[in-house]
Amino acid sequence: MLISISDVLNADQLADVTSAFDRLVWKDGAETAGPVARQVKRNQQADLTRTVGPKVEQILSAALKQNPVLKAAAQPERFSSLLISKTGAGGGYGLHVDNAFMRVGDGSMRTDLSFTLFLSPPEDYEGGELVIEHAGATQTLKLGAGDLVLYPSSSLHQVTDVTSGTRLVCVGWIESRIQRADDRETLFDLINLKAELSRRLDAQSPEMLTLSKVIANLKRRF
Numbered sequence: 265m266l267i268s269i270s271d272v273l274n275a276d277q278l279a280d281v282t283s284a285f286d287r288l289v290w291k292d293g294a295e296t297a298g299p300v301a302r303q304v305k306r307n308q309q310a311d312l313t314r315t316v317g318p319k320v321e322q323i324l325s326a327a328l329k330q331n332p333v334l335k336a337a338a339q340p341e342r343f344s345s346l347l348i349s350k351t352g353a354g355g356g357y358g359l360h361v362d363n364a365f366m367r368v369g370d371g372s373m374r375t376d377l378s379f380t381l382f383l384s385p386p387e388d389y390e391g392g393e394l395v396i397e398h399a400g401a402t403q404t405l406k407l408g409a410g411d412l413v414l415y416p417s418s419s420l421h422q423v424t425d426v427t428s429g430t431r432l433v434c435v436g437w438i439e440s441r442i443q444r445a446d447d448r449e450t451l452f453d454l455i456n457l458k459a460e461l462s463r464r465l466d467a468q469s470p471e472m473l474t475l476s477k478v479i480a481n482l483k484r485r486f
């Protein structure tokens with residue numbers, strides 16, 4: 265499942281994050297890629313441990329963790345640390361697949377889902393489309409500032425060359441409580457169905473109680 269979610273950052277959060285960019289410390293993005301991906305990664309990444317980095321990460325992390333659609337679609341067990349990437353003219357990120365495991369703190373996590381949260385508006389740069397090969401089709405995405413795309417980490421993907429302007433995004437990974445994509449989709453459908461029915465039915469109605477039971481029992485099984 266590949267989904268786009270609008271307005272993960274509201275206007276205030278977006279302004280707080282983008283106004284801090286000039287004070288972030290930037291370094292070569294190839295440092296954080298695996299040995300194969302490193303050869304095709306041409307961008308810069310913010311060092312989120314320095315200057316205003318922790319503050320920026322905190323704003324982004326809070327917005328991501330409380331987004332109800334992201335929660336329902338991803339069923340996150342944990343999030344990776346976040347990366348902020350800046351790609352200028354001549355930069356891009358060739359076709360690659362993300363690492364299956366990533367370090368978090370002292371341990372490691374499995375990457376089930378990848379996301380890109382767009383931080384600069386599409387009119388700020390030419391090129392720089394995120395191209396994802398998913399389920400036999402190719403999807404090309406260039407979303408508005410504050411919007412996010414969530415896609416399976418198992419997909420091959422690339423960022424086409426930026427030909428002018430600057431592309432700024434936040435990327436990260438999620439380990440889901442539910443490893444299989446088809447199970448996550450079933451659960452996501454049921455959660456959406458429950459939200460839809462809750463407008464017409466009382467939460468204590470037999471139908472809603474049964475649906476809540478089905479959702480809880482499915483989560484237990486997965």
Ligand code: NI
Binds near residue numbers: 360361362421
């Ligand atoms: Ni990637």
